[in-house]
Amino acid sequence: LAVIGIDLGATKTAGLLFEGERIEQKHRLPTDASSPQGIEAGLMEICSRLIEEAAGKGLEVEALGLGIAGFIDFPRGVVTDAPNHPLHNYPVRDILQERFQVPVFVDNDGNLSALAESRMGAGKGANHLVHLTMGTGIGGGIILDGRVYRGALGAAAELGHMIIMENGPLCNCGARGCLESLVSGVAIYRRVERLAMAGEKSPLTDEFLADPACFAADDVCRHANDGNKPARDILAEAGSHLGVGIASLVNIFNPEVVTLSGGLLGCFKYMENTMRQSFGESAIPISRDHVRILTGTLGNEGGSLGAALLAISRGNC
Ligand SMILES: [Zn+2]
Numbered sequence: 001l002a003v004i005g006i007d008l009g010a011t012k013t014a015g016l017l018f019e020g021e022r023i024e025q026k027h028r029l030p031t032d033a034s035s036p037q038g039i040e041a042g043l044m045e046i047c048s049r050l051i052e053e054a055a056g057k058g059l060e061v062e063a064l065g066l067g068i069a070g071f072i073d074f075p076r077g078v079v080t081d082a083p084n085h086p087l088h089n090y091p092v093r094d095i096l097q098e099r100f101q102v103p104v105f106v107d108n109d110g111n112l113s114a115l116a117e118s119r120m121g122a123g124k125g126a127n128h129l130v131h132l133t134m135g136t137g138i139g140g141g142i143i144l145d146g147r148v149y150r151g152a153l154g155a156a157a158e159l160g161h162m163i164i165m166e167n168g169p170l171c172n173c174g175a176r177g178c179l180e181s182l183v184s185g186v187a188i189y190r191r192v193e194r195l196a197m198a199g200e201k202s203p204l205t206d207e208f209l210a211d212p213a214c215f216a217a218d219d220v221c222r223h224a225n226d227g228n229k230p231a232r233d234i235l236a237e238a239g240s241h242l243g244v245g246i247a248s249l250v251n252i253f254n255p256e257v258v259t260l261s262g263g264l265l266g267c268f269k270y271m272e273n274t275m276r277q278s279f280g281e282s283a284i285p286i287s288r289d290h291v292r293i294l295t296g297t298l299g300n301e302g303g304s305l306g307a308a309l310l311a312i313s314r315g316n317c
Contacts, residue, residue: 002059004050005308006043006066007109007300010084014301015046017054017061018308025053026304033085040095047100063314064102065307066092067109069139072154074315077106080154083172105307105315110157111148112306113261113298114141115317119309121302122294123257130255131296132159132246134264137172138180142253147317160184164244182241185217185264191234192220204231221267232270239271243278246293250279254287261296268295 002019009031016026027046032038047064054061070082077093079085096104114131123129129143138160142149150156160180161173168177169190181187192215196205204223208215223231246258260268280288298305310317 003311004064005304007303008068017050063311064104065311067112067303067307109303110139111141113302116302116306117259118143121298126256128255131259134262136185179245188217235270236274239274240278243275247282258293259296
């Protein structure tokens, strides 16, 4: 059974051909997010290429899965809204089905990463899993009883917008004190900005002030590696907030595994101790003592692998 899994990301579109539990072929294209037409052209190109390559190997593609960062009306395969793409009530399932004449299934990218980690990644075998993707923002997904939890309108599992500090920093979503406003790449950037504006002097703030537009969370990690105390403190503090967020998730869902992925894991060694400490202090003992908090093993392939799994199950997961 050959299927295609696609992950439509903010800057890259990744696609893979999957057959018999292995990846036969994969491609990555830049995403043209300037218009729905640009996005559609990219999706058509990557799908056509993979279908052609499948035919070259004597394989017939039987279904197609697609992950997108955004709110997905799962039963209808419509992108209701997407933060990184100009897509509103966009019937992507029907467009791809019409073009390629195979069943198409569309889901949120965080849901699909969670699914992939629970079936083939760090959480393999877990029926109850919570997944957090920590990059510029924070995404996630929840697996309950082996199935993706999507909520009433496909808007569930916005784990980055779990509020953990009342009246905390303003988040991109408009609320205050969301996990994303305290732990993401953007949150870490803002912490450095605040230090710099307060006049605190260190190589960290010097580099920030020299070129704020080029500065990123990775740079904080580099300064932490150089032994810079403010950099280490910022990451440790983010780790502590992360532990509180994970404790809330564990208290609600009692998962077997929590998996973490995303670019911020590059700084994880400066976050992990405080994360485990605040988690230990905040989680309910019965859930806390049985959950494993692991780094995901699928990296940025999780989304497209999850999309392939969704296609294999014909949307039944
Ligand atoms: Zn938020």
